[in-house]
Amino acid sequence: MDLEISPLARPFPDMPAIDGVTLRVARARYKEWDRADLTYAELAEDTALAGVFTRNVCCSTEVEMGRESVAKGRARALIVNAGNSNAFTGYRGREAVEQITGQVAEELGCSPEEVLVSSTGVIGVPLPQDKAREGVSAALASEPCTWEEATAAIGTTDTFTKGATATAMIGETKVMLNGIIKGSGMIAPDMATMLGYIFTDAAVEPAFLQECLSAANTRTYSCITVDSDTSTSDTVLAFATGKAGNATLTSFGDPGADAFMAALEEVCRELAQLVVRDGEGASKFISVSVSGAESNDSARRVGLAIGNSPLVKTAIAGGDANWGRVVMAVGKAGEPADRDTLSIAFGGHWAAKNGLPVKDYDEGPVAKHLEGDEVDIAVDLGIGTGHATVWTCDLTHGYISINADYRS
Amino acid sequence: MDLEISPLARPFPDMPAIDGVTLRVARARYKEWDRADLTYAELAEDTALAGVFTRNVCCSTEVEMGRESVAKGRARALIVNAGNSNAFTGYRGREAVEQITGQVAEELGCSPEEVLVSSTGVIGVPLPQDKAREGVSAALASEPCTWEEATAAIGTTDTFTKGATATAMIGETKVMLNGIIKGSGMIAPDMATMLGYIFTDAAVEPAFLQECLSAANTRTYSCITVDSDTSTSDTVLAFATGKAGNATLTSFGDPGADAFMAALEEVCRELAQLVVRDGEGASKFISVSVSGAESNDSARRVGLAIGNSPLVKTAIAGGDANWGRVVMAVGKAGEPADRDTLSIAFGGHWAAKNGLPVKDYDEGPVAKHLEGDEVDIAVDLGIGTGHATVWTCDLTHGYISINADYRS
Incomplete structure (x- = not known):
């Protein structure tokens, strides 16, 4: 199977010689x-x-x-x-x-x-x-x-x-x-x-x-x-x-x-x-920034729970600002968190604050942000000062095609 | 979106009245x-x-x-x-x-x-x-x-x-x-x-x-x-x-x-x-039996690591007896295991025993087993008596279609 070059590819940089x-x-x-x-x-x-x-x-x-x-x-x-x-x-x-x-x-x-x-x-x-x-x-x-x-x-x-x-x-x-x-x-x-x-x-x-x-x-x-x-x-x-x-x-x-x-x-x-x-089937590069966690390690684990969630990744693939799935992923991470201090933003636009949907939340700018190939998700747990950023890609038909559609 | 009835569906049973x-x-x-x-x-x-x-x-x-x-x-x-x-x-x-x-x-x-x-x-x-x-x-x-x-x-x-x-x-x-x-x-x-x-x-x-x-x-x-x-x-x-x-x-x-x-x-x-x-997009029902684990709980966690692995699930979807991916999933579970006592079978046919591919392994009967819609994976860790069985389904284009291809 010949794989097409990832749409998120970057050119190889000019690399100097390294002595030794x-x-x-x-x-x-x-x-x-x-x-x-x-x-x-x-x-x-x-x-x-x-x-x-x-x-x-x-x-x-x-x-x-x-x-x-x-x-x-x-x-x-x-x-x-x-x-x-x-x-x-x-x-x-x-x-x-x-x-x-x-x-x-x-x-x-x-x-x-x-x-x-x-x-x-x-x-x-x-x-x-x-x-x-x-x-x-x-x-x-x-x-x-x-x-x-x-x-x-x-x-x-x-x-x-x-x-x-x-x-x-x-x-x-x-x-x-x-x-x-x-x-x-x-x-x-x-x-x-x-x-x-x-x-x-x-x-x-x-x-x-x-x-x-x-x-x-x-x-x-x-x-x-x-x-x-x-x-x-x-x-x-x-x-x-x-x-x-x-x-x-x-x-x-x-x-x-x-x-x-x-x-x-x-x-x-x-x-x-x-x-x-170069993630398999990736069409969007996703940054997940977690703040307000109990520790930096805890923030990283929450970020990975979000970044590993097939439901979050398929939502991003579909351009869907499905913050309910982010809530779910935060909750399943097994890290200290409080539903009632949790806030979630896409591309800098807050969808939920302190455990409630934002009043008069306008999905327009969020939907526009999700059309691009660089998506930012911010999560504030509101319980501490720990923070971390995790990077992942979306989950698309390309992933299934690469991994299921042909025999080894 | 109208969903088709799962190919793995079962008829609703005759249910008696329950007094009270x-x-x-x-x-x-x-x-x-x-x-x-x-x-x-x-x-x-x-x-x-x-x-x-x-x-x-x-x-x-x-x-x-x-x-x-x-x-x-x-x-x-x-x-x-x-x-x-x-x-x-x-x-x-x-x-x-x-x-x-x-x-x-x-x-x-x-x-x-x-x-x-x-x-x-x-x-x-x-x-x-x-x-x-x-x-x-x-x-x-x-x-x-x-x-x-x-x-x-x-x-x-x-x-x-x-x-x-x-x-x-x-x-x-x-x-x-x-x-x-x-x-x-x-x-x-x-x-x-x-x-x-x-x-x-x-x-x-x-x-x-x-x-x-x-x-x-x-x-x-x-x-x-x-x-x-x-x-x-x-x-x-x-x-x-x-x-x-x-x-x-x-x-x-x-x-x-x-x-x-x-x-x-x-x-x-x-x-x-x-x-x-009724798993989203499921085309195969997968039983993962883990034995020889340190405890029953440990066996269940190893089984879930296999059952949650997108690479194992896409391999089964593709009819691929990719036991290397099972090795990977066992290893990432974070549970006690020993590469050199690990054995893996599909449909009762051993592909690897005690940390080595089985000599003269014949993929024919395994491939035939994987063509069906009920797949059995057996893993023996070879270090204890703990055992558990985990059930999951394969990961297919249907899952992506259900979760990514339309807006909420």
Whole structure:
């Protein structure tokens, strides 16, 4: 099935080179296709590593081994396989990953734990070791490629390539951050995944890089949903080569640490939103802002209950300002809330305030707002100061077509 | 929008009279329609009452007041309004309910708390007090009606009437149980609800009736899902008139208590499954049996994670035995599980055992099973003895059409 490019797609940005990062791709032919499907990123010595991973209990070997590498905090290379997720493949899947880390480690003269591997695609089929070995060899021998070529090679059923870039000043030093990502839901017929990678030339201690990435994750990747289904392989890794030459960041007390954190979060937010923009069948990009909650975490969970509600998402698809469904979703979230202090707005127009429909509510401007492809829903719980914003897309016939109308 | 009768519909059963229960309906005209939309059930004096209600924080006044009545354990009447849920309507909604309970209580010479009220339909519009008053008067003055007429009157966008009946022997006394229900998801454009009522002539102490209903609820209503969205008004009430003349049941130690519990659960299970059979857009009825879990509760939550997964439901709609999606749903449930002891079967055919695809797995018989309109998924977690069965339906274009393709 050929997928049309999402109507919410964004062009791939101009991405600068990141000192200490070299990208290469190769054709491992994990599937019957003629495209690059193995990506290799070589990283400077002493590159700091941080990562966040799926909480799915049935996670892949790649996720298990990635966690071990992140605990040590250093990386020399990243390999991404597209077309086979290697999940639910037992010891044979693990052997395939160990073969790759060993092969790359030997080439670079580093520890196998400094080689990160991600895989995305069909589940239950061990990654073929012969294809992986030849693919890695071909990548090692190939010419460096562009950021967009590498991004295309990590994609599976993505309908467009997704990247983001930012800079930050650390003291007198300008540092660069590039991020790339793949994902658009758990796409049929395979077990697809969200894989994201951020590369920076900044010098950052691994523990602090992890602190920044975890904080950004809470406010970006953890705030998006396409279809409420959590992959077995979701992974976001951050690599800091240190080649920019800034004084190494170790905590938020360091000059420039706040700027670095802001730039990292900006890249993460853009990448996360791009995944939503490629959500299966998406025709509208929806921002759900929740305020007045007991805590920020509580606000995020309420936002996700709204963003995951099929009834809210189908209402938006139909251009229907059905705030009753938003009430329902708030109520089912299981978070502290009070029906009688609840207020709801679409595109800045309040439909309900303090538990009652707004008097003389005019649906006209709201209906006009819902005709666009960017929809804002604001919910004020009226019980605290916690707030969060969640991003999602609408639920359309396109989602059903992609996921039900053909066999794997 | 006229909805076609669900392909999974079942005929309304022959329902015997229940001594101590008289049913009447009237046209309150809560919406612009020409059909009975107010149902009145008069109950014998000293009828025992039990109830389970939505856990949605934004629940309706009817649910709040119903909880108070259930705490007292006695009922003399039930009024069900269809076409207006009276939810999210503040003090004016409460006034409307109090008017109804007062009007009926005066007629029967009972306490207003012995009059139960349910409402289902559009949200955010207070139930019109004049229509309610005239409707109740008309019902009080009307001839008794049949079980099917009463069931039709509580429905909103249901595509067929849903009832179930059973008997049990308590000592030498045969007791009858009739149940009726409405619901098929949270249907656009209104905030629809699941409302269920069970009537029996058995003599049962209210506290024990509540114990039985709560236990049945855990294994029936709490085990179904159409679209993962929880209504603000879900209500199931049980009424025991005592007219059968059996020795009053007070605990599971009493003769016949187990038989009564079994009959009650049978009625609840049938009603719950009928709601799934009328699930919006449903083309297949799916049973998800989970075994080997840490506890029964844990098994139910894993089953619901599978039954709520849009990717599992679209796969079944497409006739795709995509067990990778089942692995994903098990893993995201947040319950104790172990990838390497997980086994999955469709229609009795194992696709994966102990964390690995089954060798020489033949998809032929599985594909044939998935062509039918009754699909069985079995999941063994392999870590304990907890088990549960969850019922759901597939996710099809019909769901999107019902919920997105027209304005409220």
